Amino acid sequence: MSEYVFPVLFGMIAGIVDRLFMLRTDYRQYPTYLHGKIVHIALGFIASALGAVAVPALIEENITAITFLTIAASQFREVRNMERNTLTRLDEIELVSRGSTYIEGIAIAFESRNYLVIFTAMVTTIVYIAFHIYAAITAAVVCIWISKILMGGGKIKDIVDIEYVDPHFEGEGLYVDDIYIMNIGLPERREEILKYGMGFVLKPKNFNARSTIANLGQRQAILHDVSIALGVYRDSGTPALVPLAKRDLEDGRVGIFILPQNRDIQKAIDVIGNTPTLENAIRMPSERKAHKE
Amino acid sequence: MSSVEKMILAVITTNPKKAPSGIAVFHCESREEMYKIGANLEAILDGIAHSLTDELMIVVKH
Numbered sequence: 001m002s003e004y005v006f007p008v009l010f011g012m013i014a015g016i017v018d019r020l021f022m023l024r025t026d027y028r029q030y031p032t033y034l035h036g037k038i039v040h041i042a043l044g045f046i047a048s049a050l051g052a053v054a055v056p057a058l059i060e061e062n063i064t065a066i067t068f069l070t071i072a073a074s075q076f077r078e079v080r081n082m083e084r085n086t087l088t089r090l091d092e093i094e095l096v097s098r099g100s101t102y103i104e105g106i107a108i109a110f111e112s113r114n115y116l117v118i119f120t121a122m123v124t125t126i127v128y129i130a131f132h133i134y135a136a137i138t139a140a141v142v143c144i145w146i147s148k149i150l151m152g153g154g155k156i157k158d159i160v161d162i163e164y165v166d167p168h169f170e171g172e173g174l175y176v177d178d179i180y181i182m183n184i185g186l187p188e189r190r191e192e193i194l195k196y197g198m199g200f201v202l203k204p205k206n207f208n209a210r211s212t213i214a215n216l217g218q219r220q221a222i223l224h225d226v227s228i229a230l231g232v233y234r235d236s237g238t239p240a241l242v243p244l245a246k247r248d249l250e251d252g253r254v255g256i257f258i259l260p261q262n263r264d265i266q267k268a269i270d271v272i273g274n275t276p277t278l279e280n281a282i283r284m285p286s287e288r289k290a291h292k293e
Numbered sequence: 294m295s296s297v298e299k300m301i302l303a304v305i306t307t308n309p310k311k312a313p314s315g316i317a318v319f320h321c322e323s324r325e326e327m328y329k330i331g332a333n334l335e336a337i338l339d340g341i342a343h344s345l346t347d348e349l350m351i352v353v354k355h
Contacts, residue, residue, distance in 0.1 A: 172344040185344035185351075186331050239355060240341045 004056035010133065011055070011125030014140035015048020016041070018120040018147055022113045040110070043079060047072065047114040051121030055129065072118060080111040095234050096227035096243055101217020105278045109151065116147040154282075156222065157273030159209035160202040160254075164265045167199040167257055177201045179248045179255030189240045196233045196241075198263060200256040200272060210252035211283035218281035219245035219254060222272055229271040231261030300354045302338045305330050308348040324348075 023040055050072045057065030084107040091097045120143035128136035156162075165177045169190055174181040176199030184190050204210040212218060223243045234241045243258040260268060303317045305327050312318040319334075321327040324347070331342040331350050340352040 182341075183343040185342035186328055186335065188328070188332060189335075189342070237336050237339055239339055240335060 002056075004059075004129070006133075007125045007128035007136070008052045008056060010128050010136055010140075011052030011121040012045070012048045014124040014136075014143065015051055015117040015121030016044055017140070018144050019044030019048070019113065019117045021144055022116070022147060022151055043076070043114060044117050047076070047117040048121040051118035052125045055122055055125040059129065069118070072114075076111050076114040079114060080107045083107040083110045094224070095232055095236075096224050097220065098224045099217045099220030101215065101278050101280050102221040102224065104280055105221075105276070108279065113147075113151065116143075116150065119143065120147065153279070154277040155273060156202070156213075156275045156277060159206070159277060160204050160213060162269050162272050163201045163203065164269065165199040165201050165255075167193065167197045169194070174257065176246075176255035176257050177253075179246050179253065181244050181246050181255060181257045184240055186240070192233075192241065193259070196259045196263075198258050198260060198265070198268060200258075200268065202254040202256060202272070204252050204254075206286075208282075208284050208286050211285055212277060212281050213254050214247055214252060215278070215281035215283070218278050219256075221278055221281075222256060222275045223258065225275045226256075226258050226260065226268060226271050230258070230264070230268055233259040233261055298355070301351050302340045302354050303334050303352045305334070305342075305350040305352070306348055311346070311349050 019041060023037060023044075050068060054065055054068055057068070084103060087098065087103040087106060088100070091099075091103065120140065123143055124136050124140045127139040167174060167176050167181070169175070169184070172183050172185055172190075174184055174190075174193060174197075179201070184193060202213055204213055223245055227243060232243065234243075241259055243256075245254055245256045247254050256272065258268070301316060303319060304312055305319045305321060306312045307321050307324060307327055309318075309320050312320070319330050321330060327348075327350060331352065334340070334352045335342045338352055338354065340354045342350055342352050344350050
């Protein structure tokens with residue numbers, strides 16, 4: 001038996017364990033139970049095998065083996081496409097859609113997780129070959145910890161203050177605090193909205209946050225997450241009952257209007273706060289040179 | 294590529310003088326009738342009934 005069998009096997013196991021750690025079904029209900037998971041575990045297995053096998057190949061001076069990894073890269077770019085296509089299709093039949101920014105964020109996350117698996121498998125195998133199994137176990141734990149940090153990302157509560165406000169009408173105009181949301185023509189709809197609606201104001205903590213929450217995709221992500229977590233008082237054929245987020249042009253605050261089935265204010269604030277800040281929505285105008293001068 | 298995102302599907306009014314041309318207009322006797330027709334049209338057309346003035350409503354597809 002080759003001397004590399006155990007290091008490679010160990011690297012593969014470390015990679016798969018890493019993938020399992022990053023694969024958790026939470027309130028977003030994605031990936032869905034079992035079948036969706038099997039796809040990702042299988043891809044994680046391939047990724048870890050590629051990462052682990054590359055090391056002995058390089059040690060044996062098969063330098064061209066590195067081209068292996070380019071195949072892996074194109075393979076996992078395909079994963080991103082797959083996720084994007086699936087989610088975009090599903091988004092059409094959601095009562096409150098995810099929005100393309102959120103979908104793109106999820107798709108990128110799925111692709112990058114596979115690279116982290118390759119990294120874990122590779123590092124663990126190298127450490128196993130160079131030292132011994134105990135060092136490799138430590139390396140695996142460190143890699144999983146790093147993966148967890150890298151996959152964490154920011155939350156909305158880090159960049160805004162969230163405050164509950166009762167929605168109200170001025171004439172036909174629906175307002176959350178002093179932010180205009182929409183015009184509702186029918187009195188019975190207005191009654192329903194006052195009965196079931198809840199309003200929140202997101203106050204940006206700094207100038208960067210102001211630009212980030214102005215992003216339409218970020219706002220849609222918040223609405224989607226709240227609607228998933230608390231339910232939504234809505235059906236097809238009732239387009240007036242739609243959760244909306246509008247912006248105050250004066251100071252960049254965002255008014256969130258939702259119609260939850262579970263009217264728990266604290267829970268709603270928690271869910272809004274825990275919405276991820278989407279990578280594609282983050283803006284950093286203060287990093288610009290002119291700002292610093 | 295540009296596409297029309299919003300569209301007025303119907304107009305409901307109690308004042309025929311205020312109704313635009315070139316679109317389906319529903320003339321009503323009273324505001325109650327206007328609201329009733331508005332609620333029905335909202336459900337049928339999958340649009341939102343918006344009120345422009347006291348005597349004029351539009352159903353818009355968003």
